[in-house]
Amino acid sequence: MPRSGPPRPTIVDVARAAGVSKSLVSAALRGDAGVSADSRRRVADAAHALGYRRNGWAQRLVSGRSELLGVLLTDLRNGYHTDIVNGLEDAAAAAGYGVVLAHGRQDPALLRRRLADLVGLGVDAVVAVTARLDERDLADAAARLPVVVVGRPRAVPDGVGWVSNDDETGARLAVEHLLAAGHTRIAFLTASDRPAATARRDAYRAAAGTTGLEFDARADGVERLLEAVRRPGGPTAAFAANDRVAVGLLAAAADRGVAVPGELAVVGYDNTELAELVRPRLTSVDQPRAAMGRAAASQALALLDGGPAGREVAAPTLVVRESSQPACPPSSR
16 A cells, blocks of 8 residues: 655755755764764754654664664563663663563573574674573574573573572572571472572572471462461471562462461562562562663673673672561560
8 A cells, every 4th residue: 555645754855954965964863973063953953844764774774783682581570570671771772772672471482482583683682581591592692693691591601691690699698587587497489490599499408407498389389388387397487489479478378367477477589569569568689680681781782892791690689678577586486
């Protein structure tokens, strides 16, 4: 169907209206040095009056770069991922880059297809905020363009940038907080066997010693944990591998009438928006997610300029809220 309406103004129209050459219009619109303030103003006024918009793709074809970073996410519903994207977008925009998002919906096969889509689209680099791509997927993409991973995949090939959180330190902070509050029977609750959750579990074991009780949320671990709370020797505290599991525990505890933190103290991991919204508010290990996103963008841009692949490990902190502040000493049970 033919396009209706008046023809779209071109750079030639802008040059004619401004009384300058086409090459000067191009230079002014690119922001090149050497264009006088008066000429720049005339070009800008003419472009505005005509409603002229640059063909960004044509400009990028000439420069050899798309000025776009592709970002691949495991789960858009997860606040951890979206907070990282916020930081990444800010850093990309400051460098004059846009961001294209792709969503893998927690499906490794779909993640691989979305990664191929981003490469085929012509983005300059890819940041994969996921631990669900294997080493071969990452290596294949990195053979074509710069790739940076945010998270903790099972393996990261040479040449791929990497930004991760210090999961061992985060788990130790959570357990030490509960031990200091007087808890000697601390459960660990997880819904994943991914490397980050495994690292947190191993650090929990090391910090808790013989006091730990493990539960798997995928096998009704939340219900079994809550059933055990009122038994002799049952847990008085729980450390969840992420905030979503912790919030699920808080909801189930409310349904069963288990008081948090009076009967069970709860600590989560990620310090997402959920931690502030639930009641009682959730104590959680904070990953500096926006800073991790900014670091990933910086690594991607450095790789584009020929720099080496980097490795950055973010230091977590513990944000203490009401869910881990017991109303009575745990030893009273």
